Every structure is written in structure tokens, then in C-alpha cells.
Amino acid sequence: MFCQSCGARLPEDADFCQSCGRRAQLDKSGTCPACGTGIQKGDDFCINCGTAANKGAERPSQSGQFAGGDSGNRGTGNLIGFSDRLNSTEILEAAQQSKKNTLGCMWVSIFVPLIGFPIAGLLMDDFPFGESLIMGVGLAFVILIVGLFFLRGTKKPMWEGRVVDKSKKERRERRGKDDNYYRTYMEYKTFIKTDSGKKKTIVERDSGRHMYDYLEVGDRVRYHPSFGTYEKFDKSKDRIIYCNVCSMMNPIQNDRCKRCDNLLFK
Ligand SMILES: [Zn+2]
Ligand SMILES: [Zn+2]
Ligand SMILES: [Zn+2]
Incomplete structure (x- = not known):
């Protein structure tokens, strides 16, 4: 069984979706008369084919007039097309932040081996200092290259x-x-x-x-x-x-x- 709302896989006896909290079990009468898809209690139309779920309601018109009181209903026209939220200040800030986080992670993962290996070399008797220095610098260099490669990817159009x-x-x-x-x-x-x-x-x-x-x-x-x-x-x-x-x-x-x-x- 899958959640009608978010698509998450649910155990057969689940009452609510663990992912989105929506009621999972259907009423005995809650199936579409036309196609047999389950209909949630409170929904007026079949999400699959658009047939009215109860006799009183009419089929929604092409103009996207939904009679249902469900707050989740919105004109399907809104969901066709690439989002312009990409250019909202909020999303642009989120992009900046994710880049900063990547840079932060990169610097940390460069300096940890760069400093950690030589320290280990100094403290451990069976780990020669020269060898620890080479390993630390080598590892930091590899991480730097991977990081730069990743950053170059985020700059691509x-x-x-x-x-x-x-x-x-x-x-x-x-x-x-x-x-x-x-x-x-x-x-x-x-x-x-x-x-x-x-x-x-x-x-x-x-x-x-x-x-x-x-x-x-x-x-x-x-x-x-x-x-x-x-x-x-x-x-x-x-x-x-x-x-x-x-x-x-x-x-x-x-x-x-x-x-x-x-x-x-x-
Ligand atoms: Zn769900
Ligand atoms: Zn249907
Ligand atoms: Zn998110």
C-alpha cells in the first residue's frame, strides 16, 4: 500500500502515513465508481480520473473549478511549467548558503588530515613523522582537487x-x-x-x-x-x-x- 498523498510505502494496516501524516486507510465506499482508485474521505473527486466521488457533486470543468473544500486543491495549470521561485531572493540565498556549507566542509576535510597525520606521527612511536607528513599532505591534496572539481560543477549553467x-x-x-x-x-x-x-x-x-x-x-x-x-x-x-x-x-x-x-x- 502506498500513501495517496506523498507516495510513501506504508504497512498494510497503517492508519496514517508516517511520512506526511495523511490518513491512509480508505472507507469501504471510498473507491471511484469509474476507475476503482481509492478516494480519501473528504475528497470530492477521484485523483486518478476526475470522476465525482459522491452523486451530489459534479465533474470538475476544464477551467479547473474545484468544488471541494480541501485546502490542498489548486488549479492544475499552476503545476505545469518550470518554477520561477528559482529567482526568488529566498532561493538565491539558499544557493549561497549551500555553497558556503560546501566550502566549509571542504576546508575542514582538508585541514584535518593536514594537521592530524603529522600530530599522529609525533605521538605514535611506530608511525614515522616523515611518512605521516607525506600522507597528510597527500590526502589533503586529493580532497582539495575533488572539492574544486565539485565547485566547478556548481558554476556550470x-x-x-x-x-x-x-x-x-x-x-x-x-x-x-x-x-x-x-x-x-x-x-x-x-x-x-x-x-x-x-x-x-x-x-x-x-x-x-x-x-x-x-x-x-x-x-x-x-x-x-x-x-x-x-x-x-x-x-x-x-x-x-x-x-x-x-x-x-x-x-x-x-x-x-x-x-x-x-x-x-x-
Ligand atoms: Zn504520505
Ligand atoms: Zn477514478
Ligand atoms: Zn528541502
């Missing part, structure tokens, strides 16, 4: 494109030095062709297949380099939205992310 293909494959990776010890994992790839004709691939593995599940072939997407996240053009059929700042899954009704409280891109 935003791009848009279309999902052209998806694939999944079982792969093996060697673990440790033993040639005979392999670990298998599932690799999920989402292929995007950008408007300028470049090919981009989102690679995810095992249960981290968020974009693989979220994006369908044909979907238009926009990549936000300052956060390293993707935004879908047409969110009107979705029950969930990913926070573009922290990647947390949120119910589509939310205006702000439940984890980081930033505006959701919708």
Missing part, C-alpha cells in the same frame, strides 16, 4: 532537456582486495537529451532510484547546478515533489519543504 530513455541493470563491483569477493547492485540510468543536443545521464543505484522513478520518458526537465537537482516541467499529475534544495520527497500539496523549509519549486 542551468540546462533543460527531455528524458529519452531509462535503463536498469544488475552490476557487480569488487569489494576489497580479494578478487573473488563481489557485491551485486542494481544500477538505474535515466538518459536526458538537452536542448543543445548533449546527452546527460543520471546514474542511481539500489534504493536510491529517486529520479528513475520520478521521471518518465518524454518528461521535460531542468537541471539546477547550484543544488545539483532536477525539476520536472509538468508536475500536474504528480502526488509528490522533490525539494530542489535538499532533495527531500514532499507531498505535492506542500508549499515548503518539510525538512529544510525552503520553497518547493512549483
Whole structure:
């Protein structure tokens, strides 16, 4: 069973969604007469096909007139198109902050080995000082290179494109030095062709297949380099939205992310 609101997986006997708090169990009568999809108590229309849930109510018109009193209802037109919240001062500040955090982490992870290894070399009898100095500097250098590479990525321009293909494959990776010890994992790839004709691939593995599940072939997407996240053009059929700042899954009704409280891109 899945949450009707946010899509989280729920135990069969759950009364409420552990993720968003919405009532999970349906009434016996709470199914759509047309398509059979479950309807929450209090909802006037089927979220799947739009048929009126009870006889008194009418089918919603194309203009998006919803008779329901549910505060979560909004015109579907609002959910089609890339969000302009990207340029709000709040989101621009969040981008600055996430960059500062990255820089802070980078400096800490550079100085810890740079100072820690020589200190260990001085204190430990069986760890020569010269060797500790080389290891500390070497490790700090590697972290610096990785950090600079990452920062260069956040400066790249935003791009848009279309999902052209998806694939999944079982792969093996060697673990440790033993040639005979392999670990298998599932690799999920989402292929995007950008408007300028470049090919981009989102690679995810095992249960981290968020974009693989979220994006369908044909979907238009926009990549936000300052956060390293993707935004879908047409969110009107979705029950969930990913926070573009922290990647947390949120119910589509939310205006702000439940984890980081930033505006959701919708
Ligand atoms: Zn939920
Ligand atoms: Zn229905
Ligand atoms: Zn967030």
C-alpha cells in the first residue's frame, strides 16, 4: 500500500502515513465508481480520473473549478511549467548558503588530515613523522582537487532537456582486495537529451532510484547546478515533489519543504 498523498510505502494496516501524516486507510465506499482508485474521505473527486466521488457533486470543468473544500486543491495549470521561485531572493540565498556549507566542509576535510597525520606521527612511536607528513599532505591534496572539481560543477549553467530513455541493470563491483569477493547492485540510468543536443545521464543505484522513478520518458526537465537537482516541467499529475534544495520527497500539496523549509519549486 502506498500513501495517496506523498507516495510513501506504508504497512498494510497503517492508519496514517508516517511520512506526511495523511490518513491512509480508505472507507469501504471510498473507491471511484469509474476507475476503482481509492478516494480519501473528504475528497470530492477521484485523483486518478476526475470522476465525482459522491452523486451530489459534479465533474470538475476544464477551467479547473474545484468544488471541494480541501485546502490542498489548486488549479492544475499552476503545476505545469518550470518554477520561477528559482529567482526568488529566498532561493538565491539558499544557493549561497549551500555553497558556503560546501566550502566549509571542504576546508575542514582538508585541514584535518593536514594537521592530524603529522600530530599522529609525533605521538605514535611506530608511525614515522616523515611518512605521516607525506600522507597528510597527500590526502589533503586529493580532497582539495575533488572539492574544486565539485565547485566547478556548481558554476556550470542551468540546462533543460527531455528524458529519452531509462535503463536498469544488475552490476557487480569488487569489494576489497580479494578478487573473488563481489557485491551485486542494481544500477538505474535515466538518459536526458538537452536542448543543445548533449546527452546527460543520471546514474542511481539500489534504493536510491529517486529520479528513475520520478521521471518518465518524454518528461521535460531542468537541471539546477547550484543544488545539483532536477525539476520536472509538468508536475500536474504528480502526488509528490522533490525539494530542489535538499532533495527531500514532499507531498505535492506542500508549499515548503518539510525538512529544510525552503520553497518547493512549483
Ligand atoms: Zn504520505
Ligand atoms: Zn477514478
Ligand atoms: Zn528541502
